[in-house]
Amino acid sequence: MTQKQKIALAPWVFTIGFFLLWEIGCRVFNVSSFVLPTPLSIGKAMWEYRTQLSFHSFHTLWMTFAGFAIAVVFGLGLGLLLGSSRIVHAGTYPLLVGFNAIPKVAVVPILVIWFGVGWMPAVLTAFLISFFPIVVNVATGLATIEPETEDVLKALGASKYDIMTKVGLPRSMPYFFGSLKVAITLAYVGSVIAEYNASKYGIGNLMARASADFNVPLLFASLIALAVLGVVMYAITAWIEKRMTGWAQRSGFAAN
């Protein structure tokens, strides 16, 4: 087997191994299914609740994508603004960092007061929690233009707008797409938190109800569904990143 094949096989081996150990551990130590169900019983629960799980997963996906979409537009815009004006950057940075430091769980009750229980808090929480890394990354991409590149263009009479569109924007794209992976995961966390606290639908809500009913297998089944969805969304954004900014990923270091 070549090194490459081994690397391709490794994730499967490790994942299956993890669940095997879990199953064996539970049986050997006779762990109560009320504390930690075995993977097999979780699998059974997933099959049993498949309609509920898929319905609520779909809802969570929607909330996540909606919040994420707003975050992308807003984050890109604000990042470009911050990256192109030092005054705006200096002025708004403390505010941004302060806002980002607030745990978003604390914001959900306020959103509920404003918009009531429903899809609004979920979408907005997803948005609020995920725009920050996009802003920071895009601003960084703009701020790290080589001074020589800027000199070459300025000596030709290029305007600030020219420099922004010819160099700044394309240059910040790898940073932007790189931040999407982080942002989508955060948006997902945001929508689940909001659903848990303030919604009638979504995996978060399903878990809240399962937890109230002490339905431990359903709770774990939901967790696994969350993990699978998270991996899928991460993979999609990683794939988009790779497609859009191939020129930035030419180094062998990143490829290995």
Added chain:
Amino acid sequence: MSDAFVRLDHVQHVYGGEGGVLAVEDLTIAVKEGEFAAVVGPSGCGKSTLMKLATGLQFPRAGSVVVGGEKVSKPVKMAGMAFQNPVMLPWRTTLDNVLLPLEIVEPHRSRLRKEKAAYVEKAEALLAQVGLKGFGPRYPWQLSGGMQQRASLCRALIHEPRLLMLDEPFGALDAFTREELWCVIRDLHAAKKFTVILVTHDLREAVFLADRVFCMSARPGRIVAEREVNLPRPRDLDVTFSPEFAEIVHELRGHIREARNVH
């Protein structure tokens, strides 16, 4: 010397506000239209600062800068520049990198879309001239350092600037590539007769290429010596082994040694 194309007159430049770095002081230099001027001096003496002042990327605290008969109060809008670092844009092919100035400088900017084919042809001809025939569709990071530097020369020249500024453009290259590129620059200058200001720390490079060599003192930089190079053109690389050539290099080395000691 009223026929100077680039003239800096008793220029002083300070980086940062009060108590900042005094980069150049009482700097006076005049370069004629079509002339190939070289500036040599110890590192950190203000050579790059001189380039920035002459192109309007920095403005002097005292003294005046005049280019093409106009006092420089904003970037000059016509200079081609190349640096030690070729700074190609990695998301553009080599050809598109070379075409970049045309997307900025008028009248090309408004013509580029309609006459794309003609401009592409011109860029390809220029690439061929520097030995990069057929490399247009490659990305810069697929080229060697020397090839990137050639491409960056093409980018500096595509819009036929009247002023070419070269800031240690061959500094990072091996000796053979460097000498090859000397010849490339020599031929381009001979064909188009634009004005060149070349900053270098290589005295042989300065003497081989330039009509006139200026020596700068250590920081704060000013011109301490000016030497006309009257070796006949076209010059061949063999000229670098002639006694006349050696003599000029030797003389300049003396000036530099003095410049480094005087503070």
